[in-house]
Amino acid sequence: MSDLPDDLLRTLAAALGDGFRLDADERLTYGYDNSRRHALPDAVALPTTREQVVALVRACRTHRVPVIARGRGTNTTGAAVPTAGGIVVSFERMRRIVDVRPGDRCAVVEPGVLNGDLQRALKAHGLFWPPDPTSADFSTVGGNLACNAGGPRAVKYGASRDNVLALTAVTGSGALIHCGSATTKGATGYDLQRLLVGSEGTLALIVEAMLKLAPLPASRRAIRARYRDVESAAAAVARLMAQPTTPSMLEFMDGDAVRLAREIGGADLPADTGALLMIEADGDAHTLPHAIDALISAARGDGCLEALPAADEAARERLWAARKALSPALRSLAPGKINEDVVVPVSRIPALVAGVRTIARDRALPIVCFGHAGNGNLHVNLMYDPADADQRARAQTAMADVFALTLSLGGTLSGEHGIGLAKRDFMPQAIDAPTLAMMRAVKTAFDPDGILNPGKLLPP
Amino acid sequence: MSDLPDDLLRTLAAALGDGFRLDADERLTYGYDNSRRHALPDAVALPTTREQVVALVRACRTHRVPVIARGRGTNTTGAAVPTAGGIVVSFERMRRIVDVRPGDRCAVVEPGVLNGDLQRALKAHGLFWPPDPTSADFSTVGGNLACNAGGPRAVKYGASRDNVLALTAVTGSGALIHCGSATTKGATGYDLQRLLVGSEGTLALIVEAMLKLAPLPASRRAIRARYRDVESAAAAVARLMAQPTTPSMLEFMDGDAVRLAREIGGADLPADTGALLMIEADGDAHTLPHAIDALISAARGDGCLEALPAADEAARERLWAARKALSPALRSLAPGKINEDVVVPVSRIPALVAGVRTIARDRALPIVCFGHAGNGNLHVNLMYDPADADQRARAQTAMADVFALTLSLGGTLSGEHGIGLAKRDFMPQAIDAPTLAMMRAVKTAFDPDGILNPGKLLPP
Structure with a gap:
């Protein structure tokens, strides 16, 4: 049964027809996202028109009932989880x-x-x-x-x-x-x-x-660049980003990530690889070879063991397969994972990775870094056993350490995952009080009664 | 003498020292911008630190006195003119x-x-x-x-x-x-x-x-592409923007602009040129020739009379000189000019230019179009004699016609000049009432007492 007022139930049923759902299993299904958090909404709405969305929001505002927009729940921060109850609005029927x-x-x-x-x-x-x-x-x-x-x-x-x-x-x-x-x-x-x-x-x-x-570019080609250590790979990232040929991808793996990709993922990566860059350029038959030359030239330098283009499309696929094999391979380290997508200025990548290594040692937990180096956007994966209360606590502490480190390097909490619930309570560390107050004022301007996704992004 | 309250005068003099000016000639100097509008501020502030700016805004808020930020007054919309009096804050001393x-x-x-x-x-x-x-x-x-x-x-x-x-x-x-x-x-x-x-x-x-x-790219090269008419030039713009080599500049001149550039500016442009594209690519010695080939190939098509690269840097400079000669050449048509920077989707450029031609005929005023075609951002120059009241009125009507036309084509009022005072009263045509109300709510969130540049951008 739902706790929603009868008047609201009637209004929403009239506005949405069979796109308004109160049954328990539907509500259960729409209560999670990829953060593995869960909360039960009071109802689920599946609008097909913007007019239905307007009617729904107006009715919910009258009754001060939360409205939580939802795509397919793939986000990792809990942003789509209806922690304050209310109506989950899934846009699955508006897909034209x-x-x-x-x-x-x-x-x-x-x-x-x-x-x-x-x-x-x-x-x-x-x-x-x-x-x-x-x-x-x-x-x-x-x-x-x-x-x-x-x-x-x-x-x-x-x-x-x-x-x-x-x-x-x-x-x-x-x-x-x-x-x-x-x-x-x-x-x-x-x-x-x-x-x-x-x-x-x-x-x-x-x-x-x-x-x-x-x-769409006519073609793409990948370069595999292996480095002695993280510092030399990070210096190469800065060189790559300072020259005019911008790569279409510039992915980084630290030494632990390389080892996992090799040992668990079966990637063909020599054991002396302390860090790896996967660089890709796009272009056409005329320009691509020159772009690859420019990128290889920037990738080479002190500490570079090898920087070679993938011979063909199959070699390019194998290179990316190593990257994709990483996430499952991480599970060999521990069953639980906190994956944070912090960002730092490109020049601070070495300091970030070195700092993360210290945190891993201090908290006695494996931490693996890989991600989008060209934007300084690294995925920091803290591995732990969720069944072990002590490890759980240390993982939380390590995560807080990683955020503090990131901010001390002039970086920010998230590059592409967002804040949601997962990083909400760290917002006051990242954003000063007057700026947070300004964000709250903007929130109030758009949502005077605070019914839209309450409790997310801004700390209480 | 200033009408500002004594208390405010004392506070600002204390906060800004010799960076606080009340003398009449200073106030006069800081009262205009490139829109040729003018209004006298009550005072001029020349802060050197952010703390001075904070102190100034807080003091002005207490007394509900307007604060108008100013760069060097080159804007064309009146956005820097202190129409409601108050303090002009010029940032000329904060230039580190x-x-x-x-x-x-x-x-x-x-x-x-x-x-x-x-x-x-x-x-x-x-x-x-x-x-x-x-x-x-x-x-x-x-x-x-x-x-x-x-x-x-x-x-x-x-x-x-x-x-x-x-x-x-x-x-x-x-x-x-x-x-x-x-x-x-x-x-x-x-x-x-x-x-x-x-x-x-x-x-x-x-x-x-x-x-x-x-x-910075290592080098640049320009292409001059002449067309039979505006329609064929606009079709070429769409082709140029639909292929992967994005030009570093893509400038357009209509037939009148070409004629002026030739007759007054002395540009070497044959008389059969109904429209011109000036296309530029940047890159390095390896990639640039291929980029130029790709752009020439996209530039050619029905109605293209000629599409040739500038032979050398001198030829490139001559080509851009024709574009730069345009603004002064316009004065040969009439002493007064309204220069609007409307934007339309690239595919609607032919409709915009054709519609402007109709407006020019209906209002019996010369209108010349040129500008940044790759973004659909055309500078529409309405020429008139400000000494002639009838022409002044027709120019205002023609400007309103141009805005209505632009909006009917899915475009918007400004691409890069902004709204200021010049286009403020057209905002309700461009932006619907709920969205304008939302903008006002955002304004109130940032500026609760409405002291920052009052009367600009949002209609009263």
């Missing part, structure tokens, strides 16, 4: 690709479109949408926008916020707003659309997005 | 380049640094800051950020908003806030820094900016 306009390099989509489905539709036009999170095949564009998802390609093409032209959204007061325009340049009032990106459903519910697209 | 960090591709600057001075300092590091407004040599970075300035390079590198990592700013309540971080990726709370960009001093005063830099 409304328009693709190749001449304007843009597409109009509903928020429930899967990133992967969109990419397949765009391919026919020789275009793509740059954000490429690992979850692309089963995460939605709306969810990508809500947490400002990135991925390896962000080093060249930017993350979600850099690739949106306009958003239609419903604010916490039930107003339907249209932010931005179908143009790649704009200086017409306040930029509300980029503000909504990364706001994790706390300011408004996105009901339509106009995305900025990029032309 | 605080730090250049080549490894992190970023620079930290005070807001009063001239764009051109910054570019010269960055050149030594092989870097540049992408925004390149025509005013670069005498406009400030703070001013560029305030109106989201762009320029020809924006087609490849983005405008000001796309090239800022973090801002330190003073809100209308006198709070010093720190928005963003020194990283090229971030998902840590609300993106306030991009919201401040383009807000024209109505939300906060920027006191420090961390800018995202790009590596």
Whole structure:
């Protein structure tokens, strides 16, 4: 049974028809996300139109009932978990690709479109949408926008916020707003659309997005660069980012990650490899060889053991397979994992990795670092046994250590996963009190009664 | 004499010392901008530190006195004109380049640094800051950020908003806030820094900016592509933007602009030229020839009379000289000019230019179009005689026609100049009432008493 007021139940049933669900198993299903947190919503809404979303938010505002937007729940921070109850609004039925306009390099989509489905539709036009999170095949564009998802390609093409032209959204007061325009340049009032990106459903519910697209490059080629140690690999990252040929991917693995990829993942990586860069360039038949030459030349330097292009597409695939084998391989270290996606300025990567090594030693837990080096966005994986209370406590302490270290290096808490519940209580360390107060004032401007995804992103 | 309360005068004199000016000629000097509007401020402040700015805003808030941030007054919209009186805050004494960090591709600057001075300092590091407004040599970075300035390079590198990592700013309540971080990726709370960009001093005063830099390309080469008519040039723009080699500039001139450049500017442009594209690529010795080939191939097509690379640097300079000769040449048509920088989706450029031609005929005034075609950002120049009341009225009507046309094509009022006073009253046509109300709520969150640049950007 639901605790929602009868009046609200009637209104929502009338507005949403069979898209309004109260049964226990549906509510259970929509109560989790990939953070492994869970909370039971009072109801689930599956709108098919923006008008239904407006009606829902207005009715919920009247009754001060929380509204939690949801894509497919692939986020890792608990941002989609209805910890304060209320209505989970899943956009799975709003998944139309409304328009693709190749001449304007843009597409109009509903928020429930899967990133992967969109990419397949765009391919026919020789275009793509740059954000490429690992979850692309089963995460939605709306969810990508809500947490400002990135991925390896962000080093060249930017993350979600850099690739949106306009958003239609419903604010916490039930107003339907249209932010931005179908143009790649704009200086017409306040930029509300980029503000909504990364706001994790706390300011408004996105009901339509106009995305900025990029032309698909004709081909890609990968370089495998092995280094004696993390310091020399990090110095190479800085060299790579200081020259004009921006790589289309620039991924990093520390020594432990390399060892795991070799020993568990079966990757062909010599034992003297202290750190690895996987570098990729895109272009056409004419320009790609020169781009590869430029990147190899920047990758080589003190401490570089080897920097060679993948011979062919199969070799390129094998190289990325080593990267993909990492996540499952981590489980060989311990059954539990805290995966944080901290970001530091590129020049501070060596200090971050060295500091993390010290934390691992001090807290007696394995920590493995890999990720998007071109943006300084490393995935720091703290491994522990959740069944062991002492290890659980040490993992939490180590995570706090990693955040403090990141901030001391001029970095920030998250590059592409967002804050949600997982990092919410660390926000006051990352953002000073006047700025947090300003963020709260912005939240109140969009959502005067605080019904949109309460308890997320901003600390209580 | 000033009308400011004695208490405020004492506080500001104490906080700013000789950086607080009340003399009539200083007030006169700081009362205009490049919109040719003028209004007398009650005082002028020349702060040297952020603490002075905080003290000033707090004191002005107590007395509800307007605060108008000012770079060098090159903006064209009246955004820096103190129409409601109050204190003009000129950042000319805060012009330090605080730090250049080549490894992190970023620079930290005070807001009063001239764009051109910054570019010269960055050149030594092989870097540049992408925004390149025509005013670069005498406009400030703070001013560029305030109106989201762009320029020809924006087609490849983005405008000001796309090239800022973090801002330190003073809100209308006198709070010093720190928005963003020194990283090229971030998902840590609300993106306030991009919201401040383009807000024209109505939300906060920027006191420090961390800018995202790009590596200087080794070389550039230009292509001159002549077309039979505007339609075929616009179709070429769409083709150019749909292939993977993004030009570093893609400038357009309509037939009238070409004729003026030839007849008045002395440009070597044959008389059968109905429209012109000036296309530029950047790269290195290896990649540039291929980029030029790709762009020429996309530029050619139905209606293309000629698409040839500039033979050498001198030829490239001559080509750009034709573009630069345009603004002075316009004066041969009429002594007065309204220069609007509307934006449309690239595919709608032909409809925009055709519609403008109809407006010119209907209103019996010359209108010349040229500008940044790769972003659909055209400068529409309405020529008239300000001494003739009838022409003045027709010019105003024609301007309103151009805005209505632009909006009907899915475009927006401004691409890089901003709104200020000039386009403020057209905002309700461009932005619907709920979205404008949301912008007002954001304004109130940052500036509860409405003291920051009152009367600008948002209609009363």
